[in-house]
Amino acid sequence: MPRKLPPEMLDMQRQIETYARAAGLDMFDCYYEMLDFDEINMVASYMGFPVRYPHWKWGMEYERMSKSYEYGLHKIYEMVINNDPCYAYLLESNAMTDQKMVMCHVCGHNDFFKNNFTFQHTNRKMIDEMANHATRIRRYIDWYGVELVEAFVDRCLSIDNLIDFNSPYIKRKRKEEDGGTTQPPDKKRELGLLPTNREYMERYINPDDFVASQKKKLEDEAKKQKRFPVEPERDVMGFLMNHAPLEPWQVDVIDMLREEAYYFAPQGMTKIMNEGWASYWHAKLMTEKAMDSSEVIDFADKHSGVTATSPQNINPYKLGLELYRDIEDRWNKGRFGKEWNECDDMAERRRWDKQLGLGRDKIFQVRQIYSDVTFIDEFFTIDFCREHGFFSYEYDRKRKQWVIDSRDFTAIKTKILQQLTNFGHPVIRVIDGNFENRAELLLEHTHDGVDLDAGYAQDTLRNLHAIWSRSVHILTAQDQRRLMLSFDGSGFHERSV
Amino acid sequence: MSLRIQNDHARFKDIVRGKIKQNLKHYIKKGELIGKQGKDKITIPVPRIDLPQFRFGDKSKGGVGQGEGEPGDPLPGQPQDGQGQPGQAGQDAGDHGLEVDVTMDDLADMLGEELELPRIEPKGSKLVTNKIKYTGVNTVGPESLRHFKRTYKQALRRQIAMGNYDPMNPVIVPIRDDRRYRTWKVETKPQANAVIIYMMDVSGSMGEEQKEIVRIESFWLDAWLRRNYDGLESRYIIHDAVAKEVDKDTFFHTRESGGTMISSAYRLCADILDAEYPVADWNIYPFHFSDGDNWSIDDTRLCISLLRERLLPASNQFSYGQVESPYGSGQFIKDLGENLGRHEKVVLSEVKDKDGIYQSIKDFLSAGR
Numbered sequence: 001m002p003r004k005l006p007p008e009m010l011d012m013q014r015q016i017e018t019y020a021r022a023a024g025l026d027m028f029d030c031y032y033e034m035l036d037f038d039e040i041n042m043v044a045s046y047m048g049f050p051v052r053y054p055h056w057k058w059g060m061e062y063e064r065m066s067k068s069y070e071y072g073l074h075k076i077y078e079m080v081i082n083n084d085p086c087y088a089y090l091l092e093s094n095a096m097t098d099q100k101m102v103m104c105h106v107c108g109h110n111d112f113f114k115n116n117f118t119f120q121h122t123n124r125k126m127i128d129e130m131a132n133h134a135t136r137i138r139r140y141i142d143w144y145g146v147e148l149v150e151a152f153v154d155r156c157l158s159i160d161n162l163i164d165f166n167s168p169y170i171k172r173k174r175k176e177e178d179g180g181t182t183q184p185p186d187k188k189r190e191l192g193l194l195p196t197n198r199e200y201m202e203r204y205i206n207p208d209d210f211v212a213s214q215k216k217k218l219e220d221e222a223k224k225q226k227r228f229p230v231e232p233e234r235d236v237m238g239f240l241m242n243h244a245p246l247e248p249w250q251v252d253v254i255d256m257l258r259e260e261a262y263y264f265a266p267q268g269m270t271k272i273m274n275e276g277w278a279s280y281w282h283a284k285l286m287t288e289k290a291m292d293s294s295e296v297i298d299f300a301d302k303h304s305g306v307t308a309t310s311p312q313n314i315n316p317y318k319l320g321l322e323l324y325r326d327i328e329d330r331w332n333k334g335r336f337g338k339e340w341n342e343c344d345d346m347a348e349r350r351r352w353d354k355q356l357g358l359g360r361d362k363i364f365q366v367r368q369i370y371s372d373v374t375f376i377d378e379f380f381t382i383d384f385c386r387e388h389g390f391f392s393y394e395y396d397r398k399r400k401q402w403v404i405d406s407r408d409f410t411a412i413k414t415k416i417l418q419q420l421t422n423f424g425h426p427v428i429r430v431i432d433g434n435f436e437n438r439a440e441l442l443l444e445h446t447h448d449g450v451d452l453d454a455g456y457a458q459d460t461l462r463n464l465h466a467i468w469s470r471s472v473h474i475l476t477a478q479d480q481r482r483l484m485l486s487f488d489g490s491g492f493h494e495r496s497v
Numbered sequence: 498m499s500l501r502i503q504n505d506h507a508r509f510k511d512i513v514r515g516k517i518k519q520n521l522k523h524y525i526k527k528g529e530l531i532g533k534q535g536k537d538k539i540t541i542p543v544p545r546i547d548l549p550q551f552r553f554g555d556k557s558k559g560g561v562g563q564g565e566g567e568p569g570d571p572l573p574g575q576p577q578d579g580q581g582q583p584g585q586a587g588q589d590a591g592d593h594g595l596e597v598d599v600t601m602d603d604l605a606d607m608l609g610e611e612l613e614l615p616r617i618e619p620k621g622s623k624l625v626t627n628k629i630k631y632t633g634v635n636t637v638g639p640e641s642l643r644h645f646k647r648t649y650k651q652a653l654r655r656q657i658a659m660g661n662y663d664p665m666n667p668v669i670v671p672i673r674d675d676r677r678y679r680t681w682k683v684e685t686k687p688q689a690n691a692v693i694i695y696m697m698d699v700s701g702s703m704g705e706e707q708k709e710i711v712r713i714e715s716f717w718l719d720a721w722l723r724r725n726y727d728g729l730e731s732r733y734i735i736h737d738a739v740a741k742e743v744d745k746d747t748f749f750h751t752r753e754s755g756g757t758m759i760s761s762a763y764r765l766c767a768d769i770l771d772a773e774y775p776v777a778d779w780n781i782y783p784f785h786f787s788d789g790d791n792w793s794i795d796d797t798r799l800c801i802s803l804l805r806e807r808l809l810p811a812s813n814q815f816s817y818g819q820v821e822s823p824y825g826s827g828q829f830i831k832d833l834g835e836n837l838g839r840h841e842k843v844v845l846s847e848v849k850d851k852d853g854i855y856q857s858i859k860d861f862l863s864a865g866r
Binding site: 038039041045046051055056058059060062063150154158160161309310311313314315318388389395399403406407415416424426428450451453454455456458460462 | 505506563
C-alpha cells in the first residue's frame with residue numbers, strides 16, 4: 001500500500017519547495033507517496049499511474065523491470081505524474097540524500113509540466129481520467145469477453161503512434177465555409193477575379209489566360225472536395241475512429257486510447273528539456289541550499305550516475321542540463337545576437353563578456369516556449385557540440401558492426417533532429433479512405449531517408465486491416481525504391497510505384 | 498499482499514505460455530534450451546511479443562553518442578536493438594527477444610498437451626511416503642504441542658462463563674481442562690519410482706550430429722517422465738564392443754571408436770536392474786539409441802534373447818531409437834522389428850534428422866506406459 005510521507009520527510013519537502021519557489025519555480029501542489037520495490041515497479045509499468053486498464057503489456061513491462069532490478073541492472077529513483085496536484089513516488093529504501101535529491105528533481109519536473117507550452121492542452125486530472133478509462137474497459141471486458149476486447153486494444157495500441165502530435169498547437173483544418181448565403185453565386189468572386197466597373201478594362205485587368213487558370217484551380221478544388229479525406233490526415237487513429245466500421249464500444253476504446261496517446265505525447269516531445277530542467281534544478285537546489293556537507297559525496301555519486309554520458313546514445317538528462325547551463329552562461333555574458341555570431345576572432349570570443357546577467361530569465365523563457373526539436377535546433381551550437389565530444393555513428397554493413405561515422409557538426413545535429421522529429425516515429429498520413437473506389441485505406445509514409453522496419457510494417461498493416469476491415473496499403477520506400485505494401489486480409493503484397 | 502499488476506502479469510504469462518507452445522516444435526528441434534537449464538527452471542527465449550507499430554528499421558538509422566574515438570573506429574559497446582532513440586516516450590519496453598523462466602514441470606505439461614501424450618499410470622505403489630500433517634486439536638497431548646491460542650481462548654471462555662473474569666484486570670489462568678493440543682495425522686502416499694536407463698552406441702559410426710539428436714531427445718524424454726514420477730533416477734550406459742556405465746556428462750560427450758556389440762549394453766543394463774531396481778517397486782524405462790549397426794548376426798540374436806528373457810519382463814517399455822548415420826547399415830531396427838515388432842512393450846522409432854525428434858518423442862511416449 002502506498003504510504004504518505006513520514007513527518008521528517010514532509011518537513012524536508014516543505015523546505016525544498018520553499019527553496020524552489022524562492023528560486024523562481026512555479027509549481028503545482030505536490031503529493032509524495034512511498035513505495036517499495038514491487039510497488040514502484042508496478043507503478044512504473046503503469047507509466048506512473050496507480051490505475052490503468054487491464055492489459056498484458058503492463059505485465060510484460062513489470063516482468064522486465066522486476067527482472068532487471070533483480071539482476072541489479074537498474075533502479076528507479078523517482079516518478080512523477082503530470083497532474084494537478086502533481087503526484088510523485090519515492091522508493092522507500094532509498095537513502096535520505098537520494099530522497100532529497102529526488103524531491104529537488106521533482107520540483108523541476110513539476111514546474112516544467114505546469115509551464116511548458118506543450119503541456120497546456122493536457123488533462124490535469126489525468127489520474128482520475130485514467131481510472132475512468134480502466135473502469136470502462138473493464139466493463140467492456142465483462143460484457144464482451146477478455147479475448148475480444150484485448151485483441152481490439154492490441155490493435156489500437158499498434159497504431160497509437162499515428163496521431164497528429166502537433167494538432168493541439170495549430171489549427172490545421174481550413175476555416176469552415178461561411179454559413180449558407182442566400183445570394184446567387186457571384187461568379188466573379190468565386191473565380192477570384194479582380195473587381196472593375198469598366199467593362200472595357202475587363203480584358204486587361206482579368207486577362208483570358210488568368211480566367212482560364214482560375215477556372216482550372218476551381219475545378220481542381222472541387223475535385224479535391226470529393227476526396228476523402230480532403231487533406232491528408234496525420235491523425236490516423238482519429239480518422240479510423242470516425243470512419244472505420246466499428247461497434248460503439250470499439251469507438252469508445254479507440255477514443256480513450258487516443259486521448260491517452262495525446263496526453264503522453266508532450267512528454268515525448270520534451271524529454272531532453274524536461275529531464276534537463278529537472279537535473280538543472282536538482283543540482284542547483286542541492287548544491288546551493290538543500291544539502292549539508294555530510295551528503296556531498298553521496299550526492300555527487302548519484303548525480304554523476306544520472307548524468308553519465310555514453311558512446312551509444314544521448315543521455316537526455318546530461319544534454320538538457322548542459323544546454324540550460326550553456327544558455328544561462330551565454331545570456332549572462334551576452335554571447336548571442338548578430339554581433340556574437342559574426343565575430344570570428346577566437347581570442348575575442350573567448351574574452352566575450354558583456355555582463356548582461358540575462359541568463360536566468362532566458363532559461364525560464366526557454367523552458368516555457370520550446371520543445372525538444374526547437375530547443376536543439378536553436379541552442380545546440382557548434383561550440384557546444386565540440387566541447388561535449390559528440391559524434392554520429394552508423395551501421396557498417398561490411399564490417400557488421402557499428403562504427404563512429406563523423407564528428408561533423410551538421411551531420412550530428414541533423415541526426416539528433418531527425419531522431420526527435422515526430423517523436424522519432426515515422427510520419428504517416430491517410431491519403432485516401434476510398435482508394436481504388438473500393439473503400440480501401442491508403443496511407444503514405446513520408447520517407448526522409450530511413451526505411452520502415454519491414455516486419456513491423458507487415459504486422460501493423462495486419463492490425464490496421466482488422467480495424468478498417470478492408471484492404472490497407474502504405475506507400476513507402478525501401479532501399480531507394482518507391483513501393484506500396486498492401487494487406488488484403490489473406491496475404492501481403494508489394495509492388496513498385 | 499497482492500498487487501493490482503498481478504492480473505496483468507498473469508495474463509502476460511499466459512500469452513508467453515501460448516507462444517512457447519506454438520513454437521514447441523521449433524524448440525524441440527533446436528536443443529538450445531538444454532544449455533539454459535537451471536535447477537528446476539529453464540530460460541526460454543521467446544520470439545517478439547509486442548505491439549507492432551510503424552517504426553524505423555534500426556540498421557539504417559544510426560545514432561549520436563558522446564566520447565572518445567575517431568571516425569571509422571568501431572563504437573565502444575555496440576548498441577542493443579532499440580537503443581539510441583532519445584526522443585522516445587518514457588519507459589519503452591525492450592524491443593526484441595524476451596527471455597522467460599518456465600519451470601520444467603510447465604514445460605513438460607506443454608509438451609504433453611502439444612504431443613497429446615497420455616498420462617502414465619504408474620505401476621507398483623508399494624513404496625510409501627509418510628507425511629505428518631497437523632490436522633486438529635485435542636484435549637490431551639504432549640506439552641510441546643500445546644496450542645497456546647486455543648488454550649487461552651478456552652480459559653477465557655470458561656472464566657467469563659464462571660463470572661470471574663475482570664476486564665479491568667484481565668488475568669487468565671488456564672486449568673488442566675482448558676489445555677488444548679495439536680494432533681496430527683500420518684498421511685500415506687503411494688510413491689511411484691521410476692528409472693530411465695539410457696544406452697547409447699558410441700562406436701565410430703556415431704557422429705556429433707547423431708549424438709546431438711540423442712541428447713535433445715533424451716532431454717525431452719527426461720522432462721516428461723520426470724513430470725509423471727516424483728522420484729526419477731537416470732542411469733547412463735555407453736557401449737561400443739564393451740559396455741560401461743558412465744555419468745551424464747560423459748554419456749553425451751564421449752567419442753569412442755571401435756566395433757559394436759549391442760548385447761554388451763543390454764547385459765549390463767539387465768545386471769543393473771537385477772541388482773538395484775526390483776521390478777515390483779520400480780517403473781523401468783530402458784532407452785537405447787544407436788545407428789543400427791551391429792557387429793554380427795549372432796550378437797543381434799543374443800540381443801533379442803536378452804530382451805525377451807531379461808529386459809522386457811522387467812520394463813514398462815523398451816524403446817529403441819535408431820539415428821540415421823551415413824556409416825550405419827541401419828539393420829538392427831529391422832531385426833528387432835521382425836522378431837519383437839509385435840511385442841507390446843517394444844517401441845521402435847527411426848530418427849532421420851533433428852526434425853524427426855518431434856515425431857520420435859511422440860512415438861516413444863504416446864503409449865502411456
